Amino acid sequence: MAWFRSLIQVSATARSATKPRILDPFSYTLLSRFSSEPAPIHETPAPSPAPQPPTQYSGLGPTKPGEKPRVVVLGTGWAGCRLMKGLDTDIYDVVCVSPRNHMVFTPLLASTCVGTLEFRSVAEPIGRIQPAISREPGSYFFLSNCVGLDPDKHLVQCETVTDGAEPLKPWKFEISYDKLVIALGAKPTTFGIQGVEEHAIFLREVYHAQEIRRKLLLNLMLSDVPGVSEEEKSRLLHCVVVGGGPTGVEFSGELSDFIQRDVRQRYSHVKNYIHVTLIEANEILSSFDDRLRHYATKQLTKSGVRLVRGIVKDVKAQKIILNDGTEVPYGLLVWSTGVGPSPLVNSLPLPKAPGGRVGVDEWLRVPSVQDVYSIGDCSGFVESTGKPTLPALAQVAERQGKYLANLLNTIGKAGGGRANGAKEYKFEDPFVYKHLGSMATLGRYKALVDLRQSKDGKGLALAGFTSWFIWRSAYLTRVLSWRNRFYVAINWATTFVFGRDITRI
Amino acid sequence: MAWFRSLIQVSATARSATKPRILDPFSYTLLSRFSSEPAPIHETPAPSPAPQPPTQYSGLGPTKPGEKPRVVVLGTGWAGCRLMKGLDTDIYDVVCVSPRNHMVFTPLLASTCVGTLEFRSVAEPIGRIQPAISREPGSYFFLSNCVGLDPDKHLVQCETVTDGAEPLKPWKFEISYDKLVIALGAKPTTFGIQGVEEHAIFLREVYHAQEIRRKLLLNLMLSDVPGVSEEEKSRLLHCVVVGGGPTGVEFSGELSDFIQRDVRQRYSHVKNYIHVTLIEANEILSSFDDRLRHYATKQLTKSGVRLVRGIVKDVKAQKIILNDGTEVPYGLLVWSTGVGPSPLVNSLPLPKAPGGRVGVDEWLRVPSVQDVYSIGDCSGFVESTGKPTLPALAQVAERQGKYLANLLNTIGKAGGGRANGAKEYKFEDPFVYKHLGSMATLGRYKALVDLRQSKDGKGLALAGFTSWFIWRSAYLTRVLSWRNRFYVAINWATTFVFGRDITRI
CATH class of the missing domain: 3.50.50.100 (FAD/NAD(P)-binding domain)
Structure with missing residues (x-):
């Protein structure tokens, strides 16, 4: 009986070991498959030998010449999701950081409270919006909160969300970006x-x-x-x-x-x-x-x-x-x-628009730093643009996401996808909102x-x-x-x- | 504008009152409808004037001659739900006590864990199984746990479930039964x-x-x-x-x-x-x-x-x-x-079957007390019947529920529905399980x-x-x-x- 054979094998493995016997999920059936397959691609500085996640920051380092440039998207609302949907994944790797793995179709949310619609009918997983995130080796979704930003080093700090469901404490890591899109929404x-x-x-x-x-x-x-x-x-x-x-x-x-x-x-x-x-x-x-x-x-x-x-x-x-x-x-x-703006948005070391939003220019770029963009409810035009703050509507967020995806794709095609690579790029058609x-x-x-x-x-x-x-x-x-x-x-x-x-x- | 008129009315009500102004949800628009409709039927001893639920036990008193006899069902599993579905609500009022307002279709529950099926597809609300519970004036569903039983007084004690969602503490109440069915399941x-x-x-x-x-x-x-x-x-x-x-x-x-x-x-x-x-x-x-x-x-x-x-x-x-x-x-x-049996089942002052289940005879009656029946995973045949304990299967529970519904309907039709009314009833076909x-x-x-x-x-x-x-x-x-x-x-x-x-x- 195959099952009994497995058991014997396990027991044998356990007995032959001198250290505390641990039933390693890889120990026998999959060992051969493992050695013949390439190791999963992780751009961590070096695989850590510690059994618990390291207390030092680890993460995704800067992209190397042979790799695609990396767009890091903070948030999975209307703006961030529309952007990810539109990004050309032949040009960019996409890394998304958000405490939820789905987008909420907010206009229909009220209907779910009384059972007219089901909760799952109005929630769209990121992997369905941008399939590259679950398939491409350099694209990721991280169930985490952004907790800090260093625009000079092109780096965001993140912390995992564990919901108290896990005996593990949340841990921190860093991600280098070529382009950063802040789409954190509002509270x-x-x-x-x-x-x-x-x-x-x-x-x-x-x-x-x-x-x-x-x-x-x-x-x-x-x-x-x-x-x-x-x-x-x-x-x-x-x-x-x-x-x-x-x-x-x-x-x-x-x-x-x-x-x-x-x-x-x-x-x-x-x-x-x-x-x-x-x-x-x-x-x-x-x-x-x-x-x-x-x-x-x-x-x-x-x-x-x-x-x-x-x-x-x-x-x-x-x-x-x-x-x-x-x-x-x-x-x-x-x-x-x-x-209104969330505490994280308030704390970011970036120029602000009236009302405490992240300030952006006509091309949705955050002025005074390189490669940082902001869209959706968390962003607003800086005063120097002379443009009014747009209402916090799904419509605005979605239009901005679509616009920015096209802009980033064009920049990428023109060879400006890397960090600091768009300095010479000539920005033309600005974002115009039509209600x-x-x-x-x-x-x-x-x-x-x-x-x-x-x-x-x-x-x-x-x-x-x-x-x-x-x-x-x-x-x-x-x-x-x-x-x-x-x-x-x-x-x-x-x-x-x-x-x-x-x-x- | 109708809305503004309403506001003025509210303000006027508030101003004319000398005591602290309280916006009573009934105060104006529905007052006329209220006075023309009969008061909701509640068999509480007397409506309590206290703003908080009384600390004294209140509840449903014994049924009176003009009313239908009352079957109290503890539990909403396979046994209890099949019973309620089969009960003739022209003969009986049905009162169900359970900490959940639905039945779980357990054979398909494993499929919901990974998203093959949706949670709601395998949960059936009681009101859909026995519509009388939400419509008949004497039938109720109480979101509560049974916490005690007095078979001599034909009384069950219950405590509301509040899940910590409510600033109110749980409160206790009593229900008199004509027939009691214990279908509390197992843990x-x-x-x-x-x-x-x-x-x-x-x-x-x-x-x-x-x-x-x-x-x-x-x-x-x-x-x-x-x-x-x-x-x-x-x-x-x-x-x-x-x-x-x-x-x-x-x-x-x-x-x-x-x-x-x-x-x-x-x-x-x-x-x-x-x-x-x-x-x-x-x-x-x-x-x-x-x-x-x-x-x-x-x-x-x-x-x-x-x-x-x-x-x-x-x-x-x-x-x-x-x-x-x-x-x-x-x-x-x-x-x-x-x-195995739950702590409540262990604590009930009733004869037990092997394994700690509530003991029943061939007709699923609990011996030595009047009008108490038990079905499903929580019940087992007493030793004197010479029958083996049936497995804890949905199949057994459902068959018992169906059998008992027919038995109670027959007793009710024969005029034995009241408390102590079945003493003279001649019980015939016993419950036989066929796998x-x-x-x-x-x-x-x-x-x-x-x-x-x-x-x-x-x-x-x-x-x-x-x-x-x-x-x-x-x-x-x-x-x-x-x-x-x-x-x-x-x-x-x-x-x-x-x-x-x-x-x-």
Whole structure:
């Protein structure tokens, strides 16, 4: 019996050894295959003999003449992913550093909180966006955070992400770059309000959506248990959304749709206790056409969302307090009041744009250093360009990623791909942003489509079922891979036929 | 503007109040609807005016003459869910108590760890299995653990599950039953080996599969980071499975399939470091036909799984130690060595069967008490019946659930549904278990189908592609709801076309 033979072999190996017997996963079956195969290519200075990762920095050294120049991309958001997709991997090796191995299709994230879409349908792994990363010997994805940058030495410092799942501590390493693209995104703003980080949930990552879903379902079930007072039941099932931008409005719309369609049927004991309140200091959807805003206000109110104009002063574990002293008890608090620069972006030794973003010129280069570019929510034009800061939109990030991929490819083809190799390169067409319009869904087969190029510009502004149809079609064709396009369509179809899934896993 | 009117209304309400202004979710828009609708039916002794859940026990009191008798089901595994599905809700109200609101389709759970199937495709919410639970005024699902039982008073004590997600502490409540069904399942056995609970992952619940998947993907990515020694890389990517029953074998097969098909393409830098070892003290798949066992051994070895016969003595954070002193370093450790009674089952004041299970007679009644039944992995025949303990299989649990549903329906129709109402009922056809055979998949389009009724019986025993086809078809038709049948088929199809999803979310 082959299995028994293996066992005997293992035992024999173990017995013949004089040192503590260790079952080495390579010891027997694969030994021959190993010696006949080339050693895996790693550009570490020298393979370390220590059993634990070395405490000294190791990493990827500068690229050598025979190798492709290396583009290091920090971040896996819209900007970084669009860039990686567009990079010519015949010219460059691509190394991506990010704490997540996927891109999130943010416009559809709100739909995953209530089960309209599945989490995996809106997440795209990097390897599917840029296959070279999992195949080319010199291209890598590192599940790590960038923790430092030395633009003079063309070096980034990184630290692995271990999530506490591993008994190992995180370790540090360095990567030399020929070109560096900073696409670190932004972090949600809290305006320094106490308790937001602790008690509210943001809606930027898949794990946020998972947390919202788990909490919503937990509250629905807890409120049904005997011994809960009427007041407590109302608190548990009061969902409060702070921030009336597209994310806040879309989440409120999805939630009210979930309540009207699914909660009434599946949690019929508590269906009259659940409510949604959307709190906004100014106007909801302020970037949209006036008529569309009125339409949205009407639709949301009609579907049971209460719109409150107020400023949050303080956030406690079970209630928020507004500026006028009003107390709002809540069971679920979702915070989406816009974004600002992250502490890492603040700490980088680079010129800044207004608002604390990484400053860039018309070609998205960071001035005063060589070979560093920045795109997406973390970057902004330096004042000397005379250009305004672009809004923190997926649309902007994606356009910048595409532009920069083309620029880097052109530079590479012209022989300027190496570190300090583009000093003589003549930069021509600068990045120009043209707004294509905005969309937002309100749930219940209603959406807004605003195709004007600016707030006061002219153009098509639609609301209602047609918009909803345009909204769905537009996103379905834009979801990056065929796999996810297929799953989004299937999710929508099954939600329509069977309702939303309420399993709490 | 409707929205602004709402705001004014809210502000007015707030101003007119003299006590601290509280934004009551019911205060205005829904007040009229509330007063015109009947109050939700709750059989609590009296609605508590306290804002926090009362510290005193409250709960569902004994059913009154005009109401349906109440069946309380503890657990949402195969046994409990099959029972609830079969109960006639025109006769009974159903109250289910469980820490999870869904049933797990366990035979397909191993496939979710590597992304062949999605987690939600193998989880079925209770409301879909027995819709009355979410609709009928007297039927409930409580997300709680049973913590005590008083068979004389026909009462169970429960405590809510809050997962630490809620600032509220768990609270206790009581439920009176007319009929009680104990279907609490079993817990994985560790044989008292140190470190198993701490370092190994079981494979019984969806969150186990999620943890395995997250850890596997984390290790794959960590091992690719610069600075990791060769030895550490081999350790991180050594997946060890302890226990050669169907779960362990199926998981090993899926894992080797994942390695051969997906890791080679998507983690090409580390593909030669990943290995699977299956450790079993006796024979793998001991309940299967000899020929099938040999076939399985051959197939697993061929697909790269190393089979080791050994007994685990100790489990450390990064290695396990076998009885003969061999040390096996691992990055992922999955433990599936069978199940035993849970601490709660041990503590219940009821007669026991051999092995510590809740003792039942031929009609699955717990002897010496009235109206208490037990089914599934937690129950066994008392010695006086002369019947052997049935294996802890989904098949047994499901058959018992179905039998008991029919029995309780018959008793209910005969007017014996109330507490102590079946004393005069003449119990006839006892529960008889007939084994329908076993199946296990080995990955790579190979499976085993053993249709013999006992280990020494005669009958069909098949291995290979045909078996795999039977295996898939059998499970596809058995997945409970149409929604999940559809999703399992879609998942299988997309895995075939696009490969497995490797997003770590």
